[in-house]
Amino acid sequence: MNRFMNAKDTIVTEALDGLLRTAGGRLARLDGYPHIKVVVRTDWDKSRVALVSGGGSGHEPSHAGFVGAGMLTAAVCGDVFASPSVDAVLAGILAVTGKAGCLLIVKNYTGDRLNFGLAAERARAQGLKVEMVIVNDDVALPDLPQPRGVAGTLFVHKIAGALSEDGADLDAVAAAARRVIEGVVSIGMSLDTCTVPGSPKEARIPQGKAELGLGIHGEAGIEQVDFTTAKSAMEMVVDRLAPHVGPGPLVALLNNLGGATPLEMAVLAEELVRSRLGAQIRWMVGPAPMMTSLDMQGFSVSLLPAGKAEEAGLLAPASPWAWPGCHPVGEVAVTALPDGLTPIKPIPSSNPETRALIETCCHIMIEAGSDLNALDAKSGDGDTGSTLATAARALIGALDRLPLADHTQLYRAIGLELSQTMGGSSGVLLAIFFAAAGDASAAGKDMPDALKAGLDRIRQVGGAGLGDRTMIDALHPALEGLPVGLEAAARAAREGADATARITRARAGRASYLAESSLAGHNDPGAEAVALLFEKLAARERTAAT
């Protein structure tokens, strides 16, 4: 058993109870389990025409999912792919039918016709007004005298439901239902068969093929066709439907047969609108699972001529969540990209001291490249040094266009340069570091505090903290020491970097995927880079001072 179920015999009753648990008191079931499985509205006073539908289960959310204000009054549910009994249908009719009468909406299958038909007779014998309509929208087999009822049934539920809700009488509701049935056509396509609970899956449709014109009970399609793209699939479906529709505006119902993903269904919606019938499609219901065939990875399209009455019925409010609404079909609304996507180029300015500091830092990184690579090779792919050196060279090349005299703009500009020249996570993190430092600088912070603000931000965004074996383990103590002086910052950075050699469980970054043995005894290359930077800066300061 590869289904989330307990037993074939209880799947339908358990699923209905699951539905009823969360219906907030709006739905109830009749006390007839296991044979009588009928879901009814609780907010129903029998003053209007009752709508009763149903049939075998396995088509969820049909039919119980469509019970509610504006749609069905009761759903009579059989076992999976099995018609409910006459008694079950009669119970449904009697439970919801008052003087206004009842319309039975039945899909065209012999079992359903007979069982609903006899139940209708029994109810009539008790003095109730009962009408029955048979939905036969499937055009898979053009010559078949008894076309199946498939997803077009939803149009009947919705349009008749709206009329009933408005207080129309039984004749009017039944006439509207018959008009819908007269007009609606449907066809389905699938890439795989459905899996009937408790039965082995039939491997009928080979890879690269699709079945066109299949039923909703695992019946084979009328033909197997080559499947290439969503576009060609929709074209085949439209080709079958087109001969049955006139030139006027249409409502399309795009039904997920159960196992197609929302992503696929949305692509199919786009292809339906782009198809040769697309220009006629004024409204769309779905894409959504409405009349499924268990887990069948397929879809069906139903088309209904869109008259005023039909539009009004489809647009009327309905309380069942499973009804996805009927939406106007139009062009894709496209809005211009916002301004500000291309960063404003800072106005270059000069500041010899700042320029020298940046050049110094960059040269330190370039010189440390091979050592850092060697360190990284012990626990990673050995490119930390090269990555930093490349970025440093790029930054040196950019010095002439940087706003060196404006620290706030400079931080931001450095962040932008790094995000454009350094790949990977570390490039993005450094870009965030400098951008946040720029914001802090704009807010009046001095350099140590601006850099600390940058650090706080990358800790938030990157998710790493102290002791996680990242460059933060050196950068955090360095920035804490910086107000005292470069020497203090360098000592603190070194201590922090060396401590990373004893951290054998990395909690963030790439090293978190590595075994302890490959980490022990080696400093984290990022932390080491920070320590080297501060040490070399401090050494130059000493040299300059002597």
Next chain:
Amino acid sequence: MNRFMNAKDTIVTEALDGLLRTAGGRLARLDGYPHIKVVVRTDWDKSRVALVSGGGSGHEPSHAGFVGAGMLTAAVCGDVFASPSVDAVLAGILAVTGKAGCLLIVKNYTGDRLNFGLAAERARAQGLKVEMVIVNDDVALPDLPQPRGVAGTLFVHKIAGALSEDGADLDAVAAAARRVIEGVVSIGMSLDTCTVPGSPKEARIPQGKAELGLGIHGEAGIEQVDFTTAKSAMEMVVDRLAPHVGPGPLVALLNNLGGATPLEMAVLAEELVRSRLGAQIRWMVGPAPMMTSLDMQGFSVSLLPAGKAEEAGLLAPASPWAWPGCHPVGEVAVTALPDGLTPIKPIPSSNPETRALIETCCHIMIEAGSDLNALDAKSGDGDTGSTLATAARALIGALDRLPLADHTQLYRAIGLELSQTMGGSSGVLLAIFFAAAGDASAAGKDMPDALKAGLDRIRQVGGAGLGDRTMIDALHPALEGLPVGLEAAARAAREGADATARITRARAGRASYLAESSLAGHNDPGAEAVALLFEKLAARERTAAT
């Protein structure tokens, strides 16, 4: 390729366009295809806090499906399972953010954190107020410092969305989002892996196993467990969640990971409510696909402590259809079966003439049994005669309890007897025939007209017409002739029955499945039975008259 798609490179843009086509102008996309895939509300004036979320695609309806009043302001969509670029996120932020600022809701994946994080910095550099929260609700790996963000994200979207809609400021919206993130825990289970578009499917989970604690990008679960029933599956999930929740009331979100059927999801909902945490679950969102993993046949459960603020946010209206609503969880409402299911037993009465007529008809059918069986064997399973004879014997046995003196009640009583003693379609059809005749009799029709009303009804319910090679081909002309007399009726029935031997394409009933060669030259057994009945009745009338 076994997916409804055109190409891996266009699947996301085509799906988004499909969504936008039917958004009725409420949604637009930014003009940045293919790299910038951002869906925005069109009814947005930037006066309130913007909510921007997103990430890789393949989780539909997340995130574009949740853009709309009361939820997200913009969704930034990457390719399937790939984070959107910094530029794409920045475009989303800039398109919808005004003075009230913007909250970024990001699932805890490195790529998303970095790209949303850097985009936030860029937006801040342009003077916008931007906050970012990281959702990390997955409790699959209890010790992981960076738990993944999964379906619990929906709680954040909805509760923050409601606050934004109400005009709360950025601090309040972000604080509420952080409270939700602090409280929410999730875990998933699947019976199969997902199929990544353009990639072969990984057969990782053997039959009889399930994966517990899996990610939404095809990452393997933390363990493979034995799968037996929906009940045991839900128990395992609840066991993982229970240590993380307090004793107070909870909101549960039951998410379809993509490929589970509505039937399975409803069974799982029932099992969740029946579980040991069930008594604490006061509200439920779903079951519905909300944060899917393409076609993964699995589900996830997210639990959030239900405080007043959370309840208010979850119950507030939201326009995106994909939001299934938050519903109170309660007992299954059960309503008593209606009266009238057990047919009222008619009061027996006597009428020697009627009794004799019924007995005669029954004996004719009993005598004809073997001949009709032989005829049926030529095109069917050879039991038409036996079936009719059995029913005839049962009817004779019931004569003492029939209301023989009241024709209206008698028709109905005969229909009831036949429906209880005859199996199969023909039993139901004969029951409908007599029940409808009873209704017509109640309305004042005489016997020929009452029987015609019965015939009309079985034509409607059974779907067969004249010339379809059924008993109707004899019964219809017989009833037309009946007002003239039994002789005329018998002649007409015989002609009709004999004509069925020339009908080689049956359009209804069992014979419609048979080849022409097995039908040609033999009368339809049902039509023959009708002809025999009228012929024998006419013969007895002649005998009685002489």
